[in-house]
Amino acid sequence: xxLKLGVLVSGEGSNLQAVIDAVRDKKLNAEIVLxxxxxxxxxxxxxxxxxxxxxxxxxxxEFSDRENYDQTLAHEFLKHQVQLVVLAGFMRILSAKFxxxxxxxxxxxxxxxxxxxxxxxxxTLPDGTISRIFRGKNAVNLALEAGVSxxxxxxxxxxxxxxxxxxxxxxxxxxxxxxTVLSLHSxxxxxxxxxxxxxxxxxxKKMLKVC
Ligand code: GAR
Numbered sequence: 001x002x003l004k005l006g007v008l009v010s011g012e013g014s015n016l017q018a019v020i021d022a023v024r025d026k027k028l029n030a031e032i033v034l035x036x037x038x039x040x041x042x043x044x045x046x047x048x049x050x051x052x053x054x055x056x057x058x059x060x061x062e063f064s065d066r067e068n069y070d071q072t073l074a075h076e077f078l079k080h081q082v083q084l085v086v087l088a089g090f091m092r093i094l095s096a097k098f099x100x101x102x103x104x105x106x107x108x109x110x111x112x113x114x115x116x117x118x119x120x121x122x123x124t125l126p127d128g129t130i131s132r133i134f135r136g137k138n139a140v141n142l143a144l145e146a147g148v149s150x151x152x153x154x155x156x157x158x159x160x161x162x163x164x165x166x167x168x169x170x171x172x173x174x175x176x177x178x179x180t181v182l183s184l185h186s187x188x189x190x191x192x193x194x195x196x197x198x199x200x201x202x203x204x205k206k207m208l209k210v211c
Contacts, residue, residue: 003030003204006082008073008090009037013044015088015109018193019200020051028197033080036073038092054080060092070098077102084203087158088196091137096160106158107203108165109196111188112139113152113172118164125150126172135163140185143175150174151184153192155199168202171195 009016016035022028035048035055048055056076063069077085078101087094087108099106112134115123122130127149134142134151143151152172157165171191175184 001029001208003028003200003208004081004083005030005032005086005200006077006080006084007032007035007048007086007088009035009042009044009048009088010039010091011042011044011089013042013047013089014189015192015196016044017047018196019086019088020047020053022197022200024051028200030084030200033082034077036076038090044089066095067097070095074098074101084200086196086200093162094158099158099160104157104207105203107155107168107199108158108163109192109199110135110139110154110156110163111151111185111192112143112154113150113170114154114156114163114167116167118161118166140188141181144179144181144184148175151188153188153195155195155202157203168206169195169199 007016007019019032023030023032032053035053037045037057038060040057045055058069058073060069083105085102085106113123115133122132125131125148129149131148150172152170154170155168157168159165173188173191
């Protein structure tokens with residue numbers, strides 16, 4: 001069965017491109033049926049266009065409230081019979097109403113290490129040191145400012161609690177002495193591009209019980 005993916009983006013779209021490439025190279029038995037964004041004129045949409053994938057921008061400013069926005073977004077994905085929604089650099093928090101339309105079928109890629117036990121506020125790094133968890137929008141900056149030696153990226157199920165859903169896949173990335181936010185984020189993204197297709201495969205194994 002070919003999995004129907006809906007991808008949400010807000011910016012560069014390098015993770016979207018990684019999924020496009022994985023589908024093209026038959027590393028993923030999937031089809032991206034719709035790319036949706038909250039911003040127009042972003043590189044991610046150009047990538048969708050170039051790959052011949054239908055795309056749509058929904059501008060939050062044109063909606064009365066968040067619920068209304070999320071309902072319309074969900075409706076677009078449902079119209080395209082999306083089975084799994086992938087947040088690939090989507091910088092908005094989705095409401096419970098949206099999540100209810102895709103039970104256990106929304107995943108996110110986050111640019112830091114998240115714990116297997118969502119309740120935990122600390123994580124053990126590969127060098128044995130302990131780090132706090134960096135959730136939310138500025139995870140790369142926060143890790144750099146904290147002076148920890150490792151950070152990474154995580155693919156996880158999206159729940160109502162931000163960046164606290166069950167983990168599907170993660171990869172640690174070392175922080176180098178002269179790292180800037182830009183250099184660190186760019187090395188994290190390199191790993192994300194492998195991890196996101198892997199996370200989608202993990203979701204298929206876990207949720208659709210396919211080996
Ligand atoms: C990625 O690093 C992703 O992990 C991050 O935004 C970047 C998007 O890059 N997402 C978040 O910070 C979500 N909290 P891309 O547009 O090049 O894929």
